[in-house]
Amino acid sequence: MLKSFIFLVSRFSKDEFYSWLGEGMRACYPLATHRVASTPPETAFRGARLSFGQRGAHRTAVDELASLYNNLDKNAQSRFRWALARLLSSCAASPTPLLNAALELSLETVCSEALPPLTEKIRASANNPEARDWLCLKAAFFLDEFPPSLSIRNLATAILYQGPSFPNVIAAKLLVSLCRSDLENAEVHAKELRDQLGTQMASLGKYRPGFLRFCSDLQVALKNASASTRSQIAKDKFYKKLVPELDEKVRGKGPTSDETRRIVDEGCLRRRPTPPAPHQPGSHP
């Protein structure tokens, strides 16, 4: 990336960043059904012809922008993130290539400013199950990769409590994220997620490394939970098997293959009706 280009971009104001980013991203990812950039990033972004597209044609606009972001100083990075969050807000809550690219870029730049607009989109898509599912799948990466914060908690609770059900496959990441960001209510969330998590275990059980990673993540997330929270969660055999350390008396190092199968079976076969959500939209802490 040319130093002159980095210097040029680093002097952009917030609004200039927004217009430069929006113009380029819209040129790269027009509102179409496919994700292939219709204009290469080096042409789409003003001033980038000799800086983007240099490390192979497989580099997407998101790759190039993330690399640019890493070369900016702290102040310019902050303006970049602001512009990105505004771009995200301006996108419709539907699975378009532009929104996909904006979310990918938010993940690459760990743009915490993107969390409120994403949360808003998940709330707004309550009547569009297809869009909501897609947004939830993307959002699970934010839950996984961003440090615990109020914004992350809001995002996780919006997925869990506001609107129709979410895809089962994100239940594990959702639970870990909620335990990290809202430990006080871990027991409530665990109860709420119990059935969908059981369904996910059915497929996760086939991939033992993933299953063990999940157990370990959950154990770490619950490490600082109060004794009462831990004991409440441990009352459920399903969770006690997932994290044996929840029960002080159990000294196992983790579930064995047989236990994994049993957990999966229990998760699939002993489904209980979903309890009513304890929190109304917007009222959750």
Added chain:
Amino acid sequence: MTRNEFLDALCATNSKLALIALNNLCRGLKLRLIPKSSFQQFLDECVAILDTELPTVDDTDKPEALVRCLRRFTSRASVMRGCARLALEACEVIPVITVLRTREFFYEEPQRTHEIYETRKGKIDSPEELRSALANWSSSRPSWHFGKDRDFFWVAPLGDLPPPFDQPQASGYVDPLAAQSHRDQLGLSHYGRSDGPLLRAIISPDDGQAALTFYRPTAYDGLDNPAFRAACDDETLETTPAHGRTVVLPAVKSRLQNVDGTREWICPSQEVPWEYIAFDFLGELDDSPCAEDERFHAAMLAVLSRKIPCDVVAAELGAYAQNA
């Protein structure tokens, strides 16, 4: 700036990457793999970009800007520039391979990543995980889109690889040399450890079903790859075949006389039904890409200079750049 001023300024940068690209363009022109008019048009585009962009570039950045301008455009360049040569010899049905990063393979499949409780940039670490992933994928979509992000993709005949890699892998077995061998034989200088595990797709179209269109790659297609060679040493105007040939990376590094690898073509991006594709897990590479290694650039330049010495490249290209 004129075309010749651009070429002179480029040579004056002494950039090995630029000299490799220029040498290939020169060889392509000599063998008429690239028409003179297309080369002149290419130079005009470079000059137009530089006339616009250079005023905003610092003096210290200018040599770099010139090199970048030369190497910027590779996407399906031959086909788009109308100078591609349809490779008739490849129209017979032969199994070809293309190498992919597992990351590319699972691009835009968040559902899959969550299912195995993976991170966004998660890896497929074993043939078993690849098999499970494929079972999942093939049930949800009818085909795999090759070259989706780049408009084209590179292929080589499976049978040109050295044994045992010239056959589909035995189920579940991964040769520890598989990734390295493919990278070296196919001249994939831009792949390294950080790319994660590699896969190869064996495409075997059946009687014209999902048949691919093969083109001989030209210097335009390899502008961004320092391990690209426009033509083999023994090619002449009368004997240019309808395929390119890769260079064997260790042979280049060792400056061997014969660096010829497998035949290769480019194919415009295409959807291929699953029944015509077999995927093999190749594993990870254990070193860095040699595309970023100056010593490799020097070695490659030495290979190319055997046909056209560096000091005559500018003069020869200058003649092609003239209108008359």
